[in-house]
Amino acid sequence: MDEDYKRINEEFYSKKKWSVDRNPKKYLLNNIKLHFLRKFMCIKDGDTVLDVGGGAGNWSWALLQDGKGDFTVLDISEQALAMINDNRIKKVRGDIMKLPKKEYDKVMAVDVMEHLTEIDAIAALEGLSSVCKTGGTIVIDTSCDGWYLGKGKRIKEIDRRDGHLSRIKFQEWTNMFLFFGLEIEDKVFVGHFFERIARWMFEVSLRLYSIFRGESPQSLKSDTKWSGRMNPIFEKYLNALTYITWLDVWLFGKIEGRAFIVKLRKKE
Secondary structure: OHHHHHHHHHHHHHOOOOOOOOOHHHOHHHHHHHHHHHHHHOOOOOOEEEEEOOOOOHHHHHHHOOOOOEEEEEEOOHHHHOOOOOOOEEEEEOEOOEOOOOOEEEEEEEOOHHHOOHHHHHHHHHHHHHOEEEEEEEEEEEEEOOOOOOOOHHHHHHHHHHOOOOOEOHHHHHHHHHHOOEEEEEEEEEOOOHHHHHHHHHHHHHHHHHHHHOOOHHHHHOHHHHHHHOOHHHHHHHHHHHHHHHHHHHHHOOOOOOEEEEEEEEOO
């Protein structure tokens, strides 16, 4: 199983299907993710943090900008870990199914669980619980099977494109949390109606702008070209689309959507 997941991960990183961008705030939904990661993790000085399936360390790097926490990124992909060039972040080559025998104050798994089969997701959740100190915090951001625009054939295409192997209803997740002694302290659902509209506007706008520039949309998303060659006015327009995605949170944040971010506490 380790080799299967490793092969898939290396393939996606080599084809740049997964972002290795140092600025996750550039992508619409990621502004919301970063806000709630910061809020739910609530990292303090001296906290040890394990970023499970952290890839190139984008989220650890973003949270580290607050100057707090001792971060370790664990990922199955050697290629992804090699992209981490921040000395403040420790790197561990490992499998979410075989986590190290060490406990951390805070544990997070962002965009990870949906890349596992349902059976493996259960085992992975048990592993996350085992490496979290009693009374500690676990934050999970993953896909779920709720209400959202584009459900059906469209979402199956997205899952296949992004390497998703499961989409579990939140109630099933809740039952698993309880089984492993994890208490839900806070949660938010994302990806309903307005987020899909904003994504569509983002992609169409970027495609039109890339035609004007004579470049591919994917190349414009890369860190060097975005920061150095994107028209400032157009960049502000794209960032403004983020506010449309926030309508999902304000209006539908308590209704199960395309994904969720949950804060869990390991019971004593």
